[in-house]
Amino acid sequence: MSASHVLASNGIPTTHIHTLSSPKPKLNGHSPYSTPALQIINDEKQFTLSGLSPGSNLNDQISAWDLRDVGFDYNLVAVFGSQSTGKSTLLNRLFGTNFDVMDESKRQQTTKGIWMCRGNDMNVLVMDVEGTDGRERGEDQDFERKSALFSLASSEVLIVNLWEHQVGLYQGANMGLLKTVFEVNLGLFGNKSQENANQRTLLLFVIRDHIGTTPLANLQTTLTADLQRIWDTLSKPVELQDRKLTDYFDLSFTALPHKILASERFESDVRALRGRFTNKSRDDFVFKPAYHKRIPADGVAFYMEGIWEQVQSNKDLDLPTQQELLAQFRCDEILTSALADDPIEAGKVIDGLGEMMRSWRSQALSRYDSEASRYHQGVYKRKRADLAGTLDSTLSPLFLGQLKNLHKAALVSFKAETVAGLKVEGYNFADVVIKARAGAEGRFSDGAREAVVAEGDAMWQWEEELRLLQDEIRSVADQLRKDETKKMINAIERSFKKQIAEPVDVQLSRPTPLIWDNVLRTYTETLATSEDLYLSKARSFDCTDDENDEAVTTLRQRAWAALRAKIDEQTADTAILTKLRTYFEERFRYDEHGVPRVWKPEDDIDGTFKKAKDATLDLISLYAKIAPQDPDLAYAPPEDGEAESDAPGLIVFSETKALELGARFRREADAYYVEAKRSTVMGIAQIPYWMYGVLVVLGWNEAMFILFNPIYLTLLLIIAAGAWIIVQLNLAGPLMHVGGSIALEVKRQAETRLREHFTEPLRAQAQAAMENENENDDNDHAPAPEPRRRILEPF
Numbered sequence: 001m002s003a004s005h006v007l008a009s010n011g012i013p014t015t016h017i018h019t020l021s022s023p024k025p026k027l028n029g030h031s032p033y034s035t036p037a038l039q040i041i042n043d044e045k046q047f048t049l050s051g052l053s054p055g056s057n058l059n060d061q062i063s064a065w066d067l068r069d070v071g072f073d074y075n076l077v078a079v080f081g082s083q084s085t086g087k088s089t090l091l092n093r094l095f096g097t098n099f100d101v102m103d104e105s106k107r108q109q110t111t112k113g114i115w116m117c118r119g120n121d122m123n124v125l126v127m128d129v130e131g132t133d134g135r136e137r138g139e140d141q142d143f144e145r146k147s148a149l150f151s152l153a154s155s156e157v158l159i160v161n162l163w164e165h166q167v168g169l170y171q172g173a174n175m176g177l178l179k180t181v182f183e184v185n186l187g188l189f190g191n192k193s194q195e196n197a198n199q200r201t202l203l204l205f206v207i208r209d210h211i212g213t214t215p216l217a218n219l220q221t222t223l224t225a226d227l228q229r230i231w232d233t234l235s236k237p238v239e240l241q242d243r244k245l246t247d248y249f250d251l252s253f254t255a256l257p258h259k260i261l262a263s264e265r266f267e268s269d270v271r272a273l274r275g276r277f278t279n280k281s282r283d284d285f286v287f288k289p290a291y292h293k294r295i296p297a298d299g300v301a302f303y304m305e306g307i308w309e310q311v312q313s314n315k316d317l318d319l320p321t322q323q324e325l326l327a328q329f330r331c332d333e334i335l336t337s338a339l340a341d342d343p344i345e346a347g348k349v350i351d352g353l354g355e356m357m358r359s360w361r362s363q364a365l366s367r368y369d370s371e372a373s374r375y376h377q378g379v380y381k382r383k384r385a386d387l388a389g390t391l392d393s394t395l396s397p398l399f400l401g402q403l404k405n406l407h408k409a410a411l412v413s414f415k416a417e418t419v420a421g422l423k424v425e426g427y428n429f430a431d432v433v434i435k436a437r438a439g440a441e442g443r444f445s446d447g448a449r450e451a452v453v454a455e456g457d458a459m460w461q462w463e464e465e466l467r468l469l470q471d472e473i474r475s476v477a478d479q480l481r482k483d484e485t486k487k488m489i490n491a492i493e494r495s496f497k498k499q500i501a502e503p504v505d506v507q508l509s510r511p512t513p514l515i516w517d518n519v520l521r522t523y524t525e526t527l528a529t530s531e532d533l534y535l536s537k538a539r540s541f542d543c544t545d546d547e548n549d550e551a552v553t554t555l556r557q558r559a560w561a562a563l564r565a566k567i568d569e570q571t572a573d574t575a576i577l578t579k580l581r582t583y584f585e586e587r588f589r590y591d592e593h594g595v596p597r598v599w600k601p602e603d604d605i606d607g608t609f610k611k612a613k614d615a616t617l618d619l620i621s622l623y624a625k626i627a628p629q630d631p632d633l634a635y636a637p638p639e640d641g642e643a644e645s646d647a648p649g650l651i652v653f654s655e656t657k658a659l660e661l662g663a664r665f666r667r668e669a670d671a672y673y674v675e676a677k678r679s680t681v682m683g684i685a686q687i688p689y690w691m692y693g694v695l696v697v698l699g700w701n702e703a704m705f706i707l708f709n710p711i712y713l714t715l716l717l718i719i720a721a722g723a724w725i726i727v728q729l730n731l732a733g734p735l736m737h738v739g740g741s742i743a744l745e746v747k748r749q750a751e752t753r754l755r756e757h758f759t760e761p762l763r764a765q766a767q768a769a770m771e772n773e774n775e776n777d778d779n780d781h782a783p784a785p786e787p788r789r790r791i792l793e794p795f
């Protein structure tokens with residue numbers, strides 16, 4: 001194939017060399033060269049729809065290709081790839097087209113602009129696109145971006161042609177270009193209408209000169225990952241943020257061996273690939289209905305011209321974005337590496353984060369400036385603002401994270417400082433809190449101010465966070481104050497208990513009519529001191545009046561509860577019975593001088609007993625209710641709030657309890673009574689003197705009998721003589737002593753026997769009488785005279 005672009009004097013290529021040799025294209029021919037190629041976009045970036053000679057514009061050419069009336073029954077395929085990668089060669093083989101192929105010996109760019117040809121014997125419009133990184137165009141990448149975008153937007157299948165060794169290279173594999181193209185494509189044509197919702201484009205990657213050492217699957221993985229990464233980093237329009245690569249593109253991969261080194265396999269593989277374009281019944285047939293643009297064939301020319309206009313007028317493509325991409329790419333890299341170890345997530349405050357972020361930002365921007373400022377000023381500025389926005393939105397989460405961590409740290413340090421301050425002897429709560437608060441808020445503000453990247457921007461505000469912190473500090477301080485107040489009240493309560501314990505004990509065990517006056521006086525005085533103590537301490541706590549009122553009320557309630565506990569302890573059953581017994585004993589068993597009484601029969605046991613018992617029973621009602629005699633001391637227990645005389649808080653024990661105590665006491669008192677009575681019986685139990693007279697009278701006969709009986713008389717005389725001798729020998733003393741002892745012992749034994757015999761029935765009887773009396777609750781305890789009679793009876 002020879003060089004084919006013959007330029008007219010106006011610089012527009014007039015026709016293809018083959019059309020020169022065959023002016024009227026052969027419409028349905030089967031020869032590979034039967035359909036001439038048309039340059040639809042020349043290298044001056046003009047679309048060849050109008051203003052060209054008849055037969056040389058796309059509209060006419062479509063008619064000439066016999067496609068005008070096919071409606072939707074046609075397909076559009078384009079190729080994309082670096083220059084001289086065998087694109088034209090591939091297309092010619094796949095579609096039987098006759099695009100120019102580079103002359104091997106010259107090695108120069110052949111395809112300029114965009115050419116279109118009808119596939120041989122198939123309703124396929126094939127576009128051969130000028131290779132990217134066009135050497136001939138030098139640094140101007142404008143055309144390659146536009147042509148790539150144009151092919152992507154207009155064709156159903158885009159063949160991405162690349163050498164195997166280009167796979168994995170960012171620039172080499174045109175990834176940067178693809179990114180720009182994707183981005184602009186999304187911006188221009190991405191918003192699909194309802195009916196086009198499922199429409200996609202197939203990207204068919206053809207990997208050329210595939211040696212086979214790296215399996216196609218691996219190459220495919222690499223390419224897919226690259227594309228995915230490109231897609232993820234696209235700056236998408238807001239409404240398309242969540243669109244995925246697969247919403248727009250299907251990916252397909254194939255590889256071809258070296259054309260010259262493995263020419264046979266190359267040819268057969270290409271033939272096989274061709275089958276995917278021609279054989280509709282194949283599963284991998286590439287022209288799926290979803291890819292079709294739904295433009296009738298007769299409108300294709302206008303449609304494509306429209307697309308080209310949109311592409312041409314698009315400002316985003318004007319900028320040589322490679323530099324910008326590089327800048328952004330670098331920014332991303334810098335950011336990613338800076339954020340790699342996720343410093344903010346760790347919940348730690350990063351020292352100097354603001355400084356770091358400011359330098360990342362200015363580095364990224366200045367890199368961009370240095371590389372992109374040479375270009376179109378408007379675009380340069382717009383893109384710069386975009387970049388700044390991207391940088392800010394990347395840095396902003398770091399800033400917010402830093403704020404959160406500063407907040408947390410400040411709160412922790414506030415708590416720690418306050419708690420430590422409260423452990424110092426003689427602390428002043430308000431001072432401790434104020435100092436800790438100032439420290440914490442100061443540290444937060446300093447840290448936050450440091451982290452600000454751009455002063456004055458709403459994105460870098462931290463005052464709101466400070467307010468949140470202040471609120472939290474306030475509530476923590478409140479809680480601490482409440483805890484401290486509670487502790488203080490507990491301490492005061494403890495000391496109150498200690499202070500009242502002894503005086504109240506003493507007062508309660510000395511029953512006088514003024515007992516409650518004394519107890520309440522002790523109570524109110526101690527309570528007043530405690531309240532003063534609280535209020536003087538609370539001053540440093542900055543408590544509100546309400547809180548103080550509440551605390552004092554609590555204190556009063558606890559104090560009253562403490563007093564009641566003390567009173568209850570002292571008036572518990574055994575305690576109160578002991579008190580009653582003592583009181584009774586003092587009156588019954590001791591006289592008014594405190595000397596123990598020894599009852600004599602003539603003593604008024606009954607009267608004394610009654611008096612002492614009544615006085616003691618009166619005590620029960622005295623103890624039953626806290627009722628001072630002095631009305632000034634009348635106390636209203638805090639729970640009730642009203643000074644009601646019958647307030648339950650003042651009742652020590654109930655009426656039923658009082659009755660029960662009375663009964664139990666009476667039983668004890670009766671036992672004392674019985675004991676007293678018994679002691680008089682012991683006094684009576686001496687033998688009266690007249691008994692001796694009775695003895696003489698009754699024993700007279702027996703005495704006479706002894707005197708007049710010689711034996712008894714002799715015995716008597718012997719005893720008398722013996723006695724006389726004893727007296728003479730002065731042995732009377734010892735003998736008398738021995739005899740006295742014996743007599744005494746005998747007497748004692750006899751007495752014991754007698755007492756046992758006579759007093760047992762008496763005791764049983766007294767017991768019975770006593771029980772009987774308790775049942776009747778008879779206060780007039782009249783002792784029966786019977787025991788005395790019975791004691792006398794045996795005598």
Ligand SMILES: Nc1nc2c(ncn2[C@@H]2O[C@H](COP(=O)(O)OP(=O)(O)OP(=O)(O)O)[C@@H](O)[C@H]2O)c(=O)[nH]1
Pocket residue numbers: 082083084085086087088089090100101102103104108109110111112130131208209256257258259260
């Ligand atoms: N190694 C190798 N060379 C090829 C292959 N296909 C074509 N060539 C040669 O590569 C050169 C360029 O072929 P073209 O088909 O003109 O390449 P192109 O990509 O269309 O070139 P431009 O249109 O100028 O961008 C020609 O000499 C072809 O013979 C291939 O698969 N492998």
